[in-house]
Amino acid sequence: MGMSEDTEVYRKHRDELLRYATSLVGASNSEDIVATIILRTIRRRPLSELENPRSYLMKAVLNEARSVLRRQAADPLPASLVESLSPEVAETIDAIRKLPMRQRAAVFLFYWEDRPVQEIATLMGVRPGTVKRYLHNARRRLKGDLE
Amino acid sequence: MSASRALEERIRAALAVIVDTTPVGNDLGDLQERANARSRSYRLSPLRTFAAAFVSVVLVGGLLLWLAPEGPSDSENIVLPAPSSASSLSEDGGGAPEPTGGDEEVEFVEARYEVALAGECAATNQGFPSATIRIWGPAADGNYRVELEYPDGSSESLVTDSLVNVEPRKIWYGKTGNQQIGDKLARSDCLDAGATSPNAAFERVVLLQAALLVSADNLVTADGASIADGLLEQEPTRVETVVDVPSNVYVFPGLRTQSIWLDPEARRVQKRATEVVDAAGATVVSETITVLARGRTRVESAWFDGSQLPLYSSTAGAGG
Numbered sequence: 001m002g003m004s005e006d007t008e009v010y011r012k013h014r015d016e017l018l019r020y021a022t023s024l025v026g027a028s029n030s031e032d033i034v035a036t037i038i039l040r041t042i043r044r045r046p047l048s049e050l051e052n053p054r055s056y057l058m059k060a061v062l063n064e065a066r067s068v069l070r071r072q073a074a075d076p077l078p079a080s081l082v083e084s085l086s087p088e089v090a091e092t093i094d095a096i097r098k099l100p101m102r103q104r105a106a107v108f109l110f111y112w113e114d115r116p117v118q119e120i121a122t123l124m125g126v127r128p129g130t131v132k133r134y135l136h137n138a139r140r141r142l143k144g145d146l147e
Numbered sequence: 148m149s150a151s152r153a154l155e156e157r158i159r160a161a162l163a164v165i166v167d168t169t170p171v172g173n174d175l176g177d178l179q180e181r182a183n184a185r186s187r188s189y190r191l192s193p194l195r196t197f198a199a200a201f202v203s204v205v206l207v208g209g210l211l212l213w214l215a216p217e218g219p220s221d222s223e224n225i226v227l228p229a230p231s232s233a234s235s236l237s238e239d240g241g242g243a244p245e246p247t248g249g250d251e252e253v254e255f256v257e258a259r260y261e262v263a264l265a266g267e268c269a270a271t272n273q274g275f276p277s278a279t280i281r282i283w284g285p286a287a288d289g290n291y292r293v294e295l296e297y298p299d300g301s302s303e304s305l306v307t308d309s310l311v312n313v314e315p316r317k318i319w320y321g322k323t324g325n326q327q328i329g330d331k332l333a334r335s336d337c338l339d340a341g342a343t344s345p346n347a348a349f350e351r352v353v354l355l356q357a358a359l360l361v362s363a364d365n366l367v368t369a370d371g372a373s374i375a376d377g378l379l380e381q382e383p384t385r386v387e388t389v390v391d392v393p394s395n396v397y398v399f400p401g402l403r404t405q406s407i408w409l410d411p412e413a414r415r416v417q418k419r420a421t422e423v424v425d426a427a428g429a430t431v432v433s434e435t436i437t438v439l440a441r442g443r444t445r446v447e448s449a450w451f452d453g454s455q456l457p458l459y460s461s462t463a464g465a466g467g
Contacts, residue, residue, distance in 0.1 A: 010175045019169050027168040038175070077168065085164060092161035111155065112162040143154055 005048035010038060013054055016113075017061055023108040024065040024101060026076070033064045058123040066101050095145040099138050102126075106134035 014034065021030035037060035041047060050056045076082075082090055096104060102124065109120045110131075117135075121128040 007175045015169075019166050022169040023162065023165050027170055031170050031173065035173070077164075081164070081168070088157065089160050089164060092157045093164060096158065096161055096165070107158060108162060111158045112166060139151075139154065142158065143150075146154070146157065 006042060006046050009047040009050070009053050013057055016054075017057055019112075020058060020105075020108065021061050021065060023112065024062065024104060025068055026097075029065075029068055033061055033068060037061055037064050052122075055122050055125075059125045062101070062105050062124060065105075069101060091146060092142075095142050098145070099141060103134045103138040103141070106131050107138045110135055 017034045017037075018030050021033040024030075025033060037057060038047070041050070041057070041060065047053055047057075077093065085093070096107060099107065105124060106120060109115045109123060110117070115123070117128050117131045120131045124131065
């Protein structure tokens with residue numbers, strides 16, 4: 001196993017990892033997060049030797065995102081973008097970004113990536129029931145914030 | 148619609164906006180550098196951070212001033228853009244754009260330039276020494292349109308699905324706007340000495356794109372906001388020199404193109420561009436990332452890869 005195999009694995013999952021990280025911490029930190037977890041993983045063992053690289057890397061992104069947000073606030077959306085949005089969308093974005101990280105991750109994977117609960121549980125490293133709880137709590141909180 | 152369904156739709160709409168800000172990924176080999184830069188940034192003290200921010204603002208402000216039009220010159224006279232209402236573009240490329248009304252979800256960028264066309268290709272210029280270039284889009288059909296408007300009101304038009312990913316969808320030519328440029332080129336009556344390419348249409352697009360980039364700070368979104376404002380979020384790491392396009396370049400002799408490099412690894416790539424055109428083939432466009440207003444006034448970055456230009460395939464090595 002070598003660099004070329006690692007490159008292949010990385011390329012295969014890069015975009016999904018970036019989207020995931022962006023949904024969790026914003027665009028400006030997402031590349032840093034992906035770079036960090038990829039390099040950290042490679043230092044330990046080749047990506048190509050991971051049994052389930054997608055699941056491993058998605059979990060790593062979530063963990064790193066939580067770590068980053070402990071150090072700094074989530075990156076705000078560009079002002080020019082926010083100004084272009086309808087108040088309703090801007091308000092919803094704000095509410096989503098206020099969700100606890102794991103709820104935010106579950107919301108992204110469920111509503112954007114359209115992943116089933118079982119798969120989300122695998123990607124987050126929790127039980128399906130826990131994912132359902134994250135989603136339930138997130139919906140309740142969003143509903144309250146957006147009313 | 149049920150309340151839960153409505154909430155679900157709101158969530159999806161919001162996530163779409165968030166996801167749209169996802170940056171373009173790096174290659175694996177570039178990650179180490181990014182990680183190093185990141186670790187350095189975490190060590191910045193508040194004072195250093197402030198100092199870095201101050202220097203960045205000064206640098207970027209200087210860049211924008213440097214980019215700002217300096218008034219009439221022999222090669223071009225850039226006119227401030229005139230934001231206008233969204234317009235539709237008929238699919239056959241002919242005729243004037245038709246207003247679509249203010250409620251249409253059509254957003255666009257628009258830039259106008261007054262360009263001297265005192266070149267060797269008088270026929271292309273319709274015999275006029277100058278023309279106004281109007282670059283705008285996307286139109287209702289999603290395409291962008293580049294128009295040369297001559298003093299008598301006639302125009303040439305070029306239709307492309309992107310100003311950046313320069314793959315012209317349709318190119319129209321002539322005063323009536325209903326003649327494909329391919330027909331025109333087939334007559335070879337308007338190729339300058341240096342423009343020996345069998346497909347000068349691409350060259351034309353590149354030059355139009357260069358005109359766009361020369362005065363990118365004149366680009367405005369539908370609500371009149373300057374796209375260049377986004378540059379203020381960006382710290383330039385390299386600014387290339389201004390390059391004079393040889394005078395025998397097709398269509399726009401003497402057009403000066405500017406290479407503007409902003410950090411490709413930066414957090415928000417608002418603009419990265421290099422435009423160097425030489426009809427003799429000595430230098431080519433390498434690559435461009437620039438800012439377009441899409442999805443209403445949402446600003447995104449887009450890729451333009453030299454390999455997408457068959458015209459320059461022989462010098463593909465210059466691509467980034």
